Amino acid sequence: MASSPALPKKLRIAVLMEAVQATDIMGIDILNGLRNPPPEMADGLAALGPAMAEVGATLAKYQDDMIDIEWFYVASSLEPAHFFLSFKWLPNCTYETCPRDLDIVILGGNMPTWRPAEADRFIKEAFPKTRFWLTTCTGSVWLASAGVLDGKQATTNRAFRPVAKLLHPNVEWVDQRWVVQEKLWEGEGGTGEVWLAAGAIAGFDMIAQFCLQKFNPDHLRDLSFMGLDYYPERAMGQYYEQ
Incomplete structure (x- = not known):
């Protein structure tokens, strides 16, 4: 099997933050530390x-x-947008204007009733063109609603898993802190990955493990992890403790 192409030195990362829980996307601080x-x-x-x-x-x-890193913080408009709470943040692009051929897309969790047509269109168009997709909490349900997880394993917030099974029965919902699946990618090598985490803290641990696989682990430990006072060897792993 041919080796996977290395990540470029300049990454384009989109974060779908509108109407999500703030802690779901805090793993971006790990990437930012690199x-x-x-x-x-x-x-x-x-x-x-x-x-x-x-x-x-x-x-x-x-x-x-x-x-x-070129960050794309995406929402329905360029007006201040809400997280779940009263806190607002300022997007720098919309679902219509955000590039589709990115290196990484990160989705936080939101309510399954929140599905703007332009957001679903962005997901469907960008999913095959972007190599890595990372979701936290009900972000996987958002991804499933676009139809791109059919036939794949996925996880979501543990309390929401029974609802996810009812909403998207063509997805194999498993009880894990995170799941990694291959996906088709239109770039070199033709294979990308989708990483799907359960709750917010599982998502942070998952992004840490993603970075340990894709970047120099010594660099991560000495700078990014050290700056966050984060120790991955003390964190829970991919599976819930029995």
Whole structure:
């Protein structure tokens, strides 16, 4: 079997955040910790002098592993959009204007009654063109509603799994913290992946494991994980403890 093509050094990542629970998409902080630090961070470290010398040395050590990320925060319009709660955030593109040929799409969980036609159209058009899809909580149900999970295994928020089975019986809903499935991809090699997590914390752990597979694990541990005070070896794994 041919090896999978490496991820590019500049990633295009879309996050579908409208009407989702904020904690569902917080795994983006892990990915963000892998990018080239902005100039203001470097200037801030330099201003602190010897106290931050070790951090500066670590950044220099992993310079070749740093990635650039272009983030697409997607909603129905460019007006301030809601999470589930009263908090609002500012989108930078819409379902209509967001590119389809991305590297990664991340979906948080939302109510199954929230399905704008333009959002479903985006999913159907972008699913074969984007190599990796990562969902948390009922984000997998959102993906299933577009018909792209039929015949595949998936998981969702544990309390919502019986409803997911009723809504989408052509999907094999399993009781796991996360599930990884191959998918067709129109890029080099023809195979991508869809990673589907249960609740919000399972989603964070899943994105950590995704990154450990796709990037330099030492870079992750020394910078991204260290900055978040996160220790994947202490986290629960892919399966619920019996």
